[in-house]
Amino acid sequence: MKLTPQRQLLFNLLHENDSHPTAESLFEIASKQMPGISLRTIYQTLGELAEMGELQLVDLGNGATRFDPNMGEHQHFVCDSCGAIHDVDITSAPRLRAGSADGFAVEEIGVVFHGRCNRCNLSNQGKLESQQIKRSPGLQAKKIKRVKSN
Amino acid sequence: MKLTPQRQLLFNLLHENDSHPTAESLFEIASKQMPGISLRTIYQTLGELAEMGELQLVDLGNGATRFDPNMGEHQHFVCDSCGAIHDVDITSAPRLRAGSADGFAVEEIGVVFHGRCNRCNLSNQGKLESQQIKRSPGLQAKKIKRVKSN
DNA sequence: ATGCTAATTAACAATTGATGTGACTTATGG
């Protein structure tokens, strides 16, 4: 593993950013500091960092994979109003244990919290939800009753 | 809403199928019974049925949206070995309640169980996992430590 | 310092899953 400027930059950007950025958004930020950097390199590097256990891939089913340098056990909260993603300390969340259910050998349980973040609660107090946040790449043209398993 | 042969077919296929099919797989099945049916119509119809509350969209973060005619409250179990998805009766799973965590107004909690299904447990008993199931459209070229929040 | 070489980058094409756009067709009410 060579220590290239691109890798240093990405590693830094990731660690000074708790917004769970997508590859694209990291690309935008990185491009400012290193014009010409390739989106392909972003994907490549993020994939490698993930393989090395330096970061987690988070797929909340809303279109693009997100990257989280927080490798500790934790869950995510997704604001359905603004789309923001926040880490949730597992200790403050109902802890679930692997076990067996219906004859399946459960090895891992994913939990995602959906709702409204503090900021949206305050700013949009009584208002109707104006924004329609992208929830899934497809089939979300209109507001659809959908499983929030993501 | 017109009762077209395409819609009847899809409705039936969905209800005689508990595999949580994707649009593509429904397309394949439907094409046998109705050659020439358009994939666009599949997507269109599934979207409409979902809008009408006739089925749920399920995004487990493994590439394609899946469709579930079971509209009751339930969760999903994903076999990481064969990719199969099974319904899990909420009553046999730890029930979670909406509440607040870290200042967020939690309105919904998604839970997904990962593990090995019965069949894989039996057939692959001691064997190494040979198949690499697609977990996410991207960044899953190699086995990557990833959040199973999907 | 200088050169080697395998690792890395980046340009570009390709893929996958899904949606946008009309033109053509067809249920269904009159």
Add this chain to the structure above:
DNA sequence: CCATAAGTCACATCAATTGTTAATTAGCAT
């Protein structure tokens, strides 16, 4: 039986991501 709005489908497009490969470069051995 006809009109017409609704539905279907071929085709184009999009977004996210990966494949390919030629050019570049970090890191090591001189």
